Amino acid sequence: MGTTTRSSRVAVLPLQLAALALGGLLVLPGAAVSQAQTEEEVTFARDVAPILQEKCETCHREGSIGPMPLTTYDEVRPWAPLIKEKVVSLVMPPWPIDRTIGVQRFKNDRSLSDEQIQTISDWADAGAPLGDVAELPAPLEWPEWSDVWRFEEELGRPPDLVVSSPAYMVAANSADDWPWLESQIEGIDEQRWIKAAEFRPGTADTWNVFHHANPGIVKLDGTSDGSLRQTRGNEGTIYADDSGTPLDPGDIVRWNMHMYAIDRDVDAVLQLGFWLYPKDEPPTYRADGADGFSCSQYTGHGFASDPLPWRFGPELRGGPRGLSTNPQVVRQGDLLLPPNSWATYRGVYVMDRAARLEIARAHLHLRGRYQILEAVYPDGRWEVINKFHFDHDWQTGFLYEDDAMPLFPKGTVLIVTGVFDNTADNPHNPDPDQWVVRGDRTVDSMCHFRMGLTYFETEEEFQAAVDEREALLRRERPVSDDGGGDE
Amino acid sequence: MLRVPHVLVLTGTLVLAATAACPSAALGQLVPRPPITQQDWQLRTVRESGQPVIPIFEGWYPEENGTYSLCFGFFSLNRSEALHIPVGPDNFIEPARFDGSQPTHFSPLGADGMTREYCVFTVNVPSDIADERVWWNLQVDGHTYRVPGHITARPWRVDNLVNSVAAASMGSEAEAPVAGSLVAPVVTLEGASGRVVRGKSGATAGELTVRAGSGLPITISVALPEEDELGDDLDPDEEGVLVRQLVKWTKFRGPEGVVRFSRDTIEFELGPEPVEQTVMATFREPGNYTLLAQVLSGSFSSQCCWTNAYVNVRVEQ
Numbered sequence: 001m002g003t004t005t006r007s008s009r010v011a012v013l014p015l016q017l018a019a020l021a022l023g024g025l026l027v028l029p030g031a032a033v034s035q036a037q038t039e040e041e042v043t044f045a046r047d048v049a050p051i052l053q054e055k056c057e058t059c060h061r062e063g064s065i066g067p068m069p070l071t072t073y074d075e076v077r078p079w080a081p082l083i084k085e086k087v088v089s090l091v092m093p094p095w096p097i098d099r100t101i102g103v104q105r106f107k108n109d110r111s112l113s114d115e116q117i118q119t120i121s122d123w124a125d126a127g128a129p130l131g132d133v134a135e136l137p138a139p140l141e142w143p144e145w146s147d148v149w150r151f152e153e154e155l156g157r158p159p160d161l162v163v164s165s166p167a168y169m170v171a172a173n174s175a176d177d178w179p180w181l182e183s184q185i186e187g188i189d190e191q192r193w194i195k196a197a198e199f200r201p202g203t204a205d206t207w208n209v210f211h212h213a214n215p216g217i218v219k220l221d222g223t224s225d226g227s228l229r230q231t232r233g234n235e236g237t238i239y240a241d242d243s244g245t246p247l248d249p250g251d252i253v254r255w256n257m258h259m260y261a262i263d264r265d266v267d268a269v270l271q272l273g274f275w276l277y278p279k280d281e282p283p284t285y286r287a288d289g290a291d292g293f294s295c296s297q298y299t300g301h302g303f304a305s306d307p308l309p310w311r312f313g314p315e316l317r318g319g320p321r322g323l324s325t326n327p328q329v330v331r332q333g334d335l336l337l338p339p340n341s342w343a344t345y346r347g348v349y350v351m352d353r354a355a356r357l358e359i360a361r362a363h364l365h366l367r368g369r370y371q372i373l374e375a376v377y378p379d380g381r382w383e384v385i386n387k388f389h390f391d392h393d394w395q396t397g398f399l400y401e402d403d404a405m406p407l408f409p410k411g412t413v414l415i416v417t418g419v420f421d422n423t424a425d426n427p428h429n430p431d432p433d434q435w436v437v438r439g440d441r442t443v444d445s446m447c448h449f450r451m452g453l454t455y456f457e458t459e460e461e462f463q464a465a466v467d468e469r470e471a472l473l474r475r476e477r478p479v480s481d482d483g484g485g486d487e
Numbered sequence: 488m489l490r491v492p493h494v495l496v497l498t499g500t501l502v503l504a505a506t507a508a509c510p511s512a513a514l515g516q517l518v519p520r521p522p523i524t525q526q527d528w529q530l531r532t533v534r535e536s537g538q539p540v541i542p543i544f545e546g547w548y549p550e551e552n553g554t555y556s557l558c559f560g561f562f563s564l565n566r567s568e569a570l571h572i573p574v575g576p577d578n579f580i581e582p583a584r585f586d587g588s589q590p591t592h593f594s595p596l597g598a599d600g601m602t603r604e605y606c607v608f609t610v611n612v613p614s615d616i617a618d619e620r621v622w623w624n625l626q627v628d629g630h631t632y633r634v635p636g637h638i639t640a641r642p643w644r645v646d647n648l649v650n651s652v653a654a655a656s657m658g659s660e661a662e663a664p665v666a667g668s669l670v671a672p673v674v675t676l677e678g679a680s681g682r683v684v685r686g687k688s689g690a691t692a693g694e695l696t697v698r699a700g701s702g703l704p705i706t707i708s709v710a711l712p713e714e715d716e717l718g719d720d721l722d723p724d725e726e727g728v729l730v731r732q733l734v735k736w737t738k739f740r741g742p743e744g745v746v747r748f749s750r751d752t753i754e755f756e757l758g759p760e761p762v763e764q765t766v767m768a769t770f771r772e773p774g775n776y777t778l779l780a781q782v783l784s785g786s787f788s789s790q791c792c793w794t795n796a797y798v799n800v801r802v803e804q
Contacts, residue, residue: 174651175546175644178789260642336541336562339634430642433620433635435541437562437603440788443642 042123043131044073050137051116052076055093058150061142065207071139073130084124087117094394098370102386105404107154107238108396149273150235151198159273161187164202165255168268170209174261176441181255182218185247193244193277198236202269209266211442212395213257220250236273240358240402243285243454244277260442287358287454335445337367337422337436345447349414354462357406359452361397362388365445366428367420367436373449378411392428392442397450403472407465418447538564539627540572540593542634545606546645546790548687553614556688557636558606558645558790559623565595570627571743577626585610585621590779592738592745605787606645607739607779607795609688610636646791647671647686648712668730671792674782675708677763684796685712691777693799702749702767705798707734709782710761729756733783736766739797741776757784770802 042048052060052070060066069075076083086092090099095111112120123129142148152158166181199215201207239245255270277283337343362371368390376382385406386398400406408414424432436445456462545558563570570593572578580586588608610621620635637643650669673685676692684690697703709732734753738746749767768778778800783793 171651173641173644175646175790176642177650336564430640431635431637435543435562435632435634437543441642441790443640 041129041131042119042126043129043135044076044123045131045133046135047119047131048076048123049073051112051120053137053140055110055112055116057140057142058148063144063204064142065204073136077128077130080124080128084121087112087120094391094396096389096391096394096396097398098387098389102373102384103400103404103406105401107399107401108150108235149198149200151196151238151273151275154238155196155275157275159198160276161185161274163253163272163274165253165257165268165270168257168259170259170261170266170268172261172264176211176258176260178256178258178440181257183253183255185217185251185253188247188249190249190279191282192247192279193282194239194247194274195244195277195283196236196238196275198273198275200235200271200273202271203267205266206268206270208262209259209268210270211258211260213255213270215256215270215272216254217245217247218252218254219248235397237359237397237452238399239283239287239452240285240356240405240454242283243287243358244283245287246282247274247276258440258442285454285456287452335420335436335438335447337420337445339433339435340423342369343420343422345418345420347416347418347447347449349416351408351410351412351414354410354456354459355408355453356456356465357385357400357408357451358454359397359399359450360386360388361395361450362390362418363395363446363448363450364390364392364418364420366392366430366442367422367426367445368392368447369419369421369426371419371447371449372415372417374415374417375406375408376413376415378409397452403469407462407469409462410459416449418449420445420447534564535566536568538568539630539632540564540570540625541632542623542625543603544623544634544636544643546643547636547638548645548647550611550688555612555614555616555638556609556647557612557621557638558609558687559589559634559636560603560605560607561590561593561625562603563593563595567595569593569595569745572625572627579624580610581622581624582619585612589623591740594737594745603787604737605781606687606790606793607737607781609795611688612638647688648792650785650789650791668784669792670712670784671794672732672757672782672784673710673712674780674794674796675710675761676796676798677706677708685794687793687795689795689797691797691799693801694775695798695800697768697770697800697802699770699773699802699804702769703800704765704767705778705780706763706765707780707782707796708761708763709734709755709757711757711759729758730784731755732757732762733781734764734766735781735783736768737779737781739777739779741770741800742772742774744772746770746776746778768800770800773802773804776800776802 056066056070058064060068060070062069062071068079070079070083083092090111093110093112095109099111149158163183163185165183168179168181170177199213201210253272257270259268335343335345360373362368364371370387370389372387373385374382375385388398420436422429422432422434422436426432430443434443436443438445438447440446456465541562541564543560543562545560547555547557549555571591572593573591574587574589578589578591580589588610590607594604612619612621616638618637618639620637622633622635624631624633626632648671671686673683675683682690682692684692695703695705711730732755734755736748736751747769753764753766755762755764770776776799778798780796780798781793782796785792787793
């Protein structure tokens, strides 16, 4: 059993680069590091196991989606070098966002802290010592897959309502498909408002054939609320405490899913769990999570007003995939990615009303590397909201904390830049010699950006939100006597 | 390679002439262009004219005889200009034994916004093709654009006659789609050889004859497959259920210059009985042409299902 020490250095590369940008503060290995080290031993029992329980076991346990269980020392020890590699490179836990720029406070943040990464790294470097077994945390009792709702911890209770999709058999080695499924929502007899919605495969095997689904709530009058768009690796939506979407008796869930086959038949089932606001206590705002925009509007491709395939009705294939009611959302934003090359696309979206960004999600398909969301405000200020790394398997919807949700005044110009890597260096790329075009299939590509927006009814409401945010910031960062901030 | 101002030809205000490549091509001979990776912005930008056409590999599917078919389409970056690239050093498939089935006419973007021409031809490869790649090469203004087709990657597997996954769901709890919407229709080329064709691999009929400048009516009959052609997963639809269909006519091969169709696309509903659709094609230049009718019951973007029907036409002076 080896012995090591816990150091205070930060080993995460992106943060080192950020430090460099801040003026030569880059921490390098060497004497300075040694001076910062303490003599405390890092062990699996005391230091690593709690981290794995908190951030890893939900997937890495028997019956879940992780490729290997990581619940005991014997299970973890052989993987120690790989675990270090994955956590230091920020591949695992999957949290595909640049941690050095933009907003960093999210409700569903599953990433490790810098300290946790350092602990795992030091432990692996020291030969992955077990330590004192008396310090091992008690094993977690994980419920069956079908009983796990990730939002339960955040929201304090299981969902109030669960809707399952019809079973759908994805045949072995078949082509990509977009089945058209609907489910009646049972169990409500009056209008209720959705506080949160979690989306999950109904079985672990469903995960293997699930590309994405864009479930929407279809009203009796036939209108559809597409605010619940989901993807592989994305859990769902938690609205701000003052916003939500209505659910009425008679509503149905239209699943609008994209499945792709593997080498065996899979019976796929998807589920939506709804957390509801109390009766007679609707939220102040109605969230509109369906807005999004294409990366290719700016390049001259996004001009199509009625692309041919969409003319066909829902009874044929894929449903009413007509244009969005928002004229800025162009569905036929074409792409063309040259072989063995990188490519970038950019789209622009002008806020015609003041709004609050609650959820953000990139969507790029296999060649996607990242998307950058920027805002240029009406007063000329500009800032990067976030740089979203893209992993086809973990298309995360980032749920901003209520007091960190970006506020966009009317007239804000949002810019999204999509960056593609159609080279052999991209591990997801099935063939870098292909010209890649815009298409629904997994091997084709897309570039659009989904936003969960809540619009303010009046400028006064928006200003109130701004005032509240500024007051909060003042409390967190008290103004000093000389009038300057505390930085 | 010849460029043809598509819109002007259609309005008849310009006498067709075999114009040489655009000025940018001449400039390109003097100033070497940067490699593809450094000219992405230009490549991706759709312009009225002067842009290339990009070959696209759409996917592959197995044939009943154990061979495979590779599907190719193309992506034009020109809004108004059609390109004419004869089979030869600027338009060839390699290995050479697979050369010859590709188009020579490359339409500009359609007025309907369709930027892609999906699977306009197929290359049939033997069952032992293994991991060999079949490259379609196009040279435009001195630059080569090429793409490989192959059967090695499952994600490029496409359906041909029946949308297999959706068909497999017909017996599930899912809301059953209309069976006829999941199959490639049966197309009969009336007035030609009466040849019947179904699926993307297509077949060529003809030859029809017409004088230059005169209109040639071409009629196709479209029908849903017989029950025994639907496959094990599909039940025939109840009588009276209509399925929307689309016929899309394009020039596929022939002398430079476009062919004018009375209607480029025709939408109609199809029930148990075959439906005839007629288009009037007008040719300005004499020569031997091949026209392509794509008859669609699904969607191009999901790659299923449609039938490619080719018609040979000899245009006399």
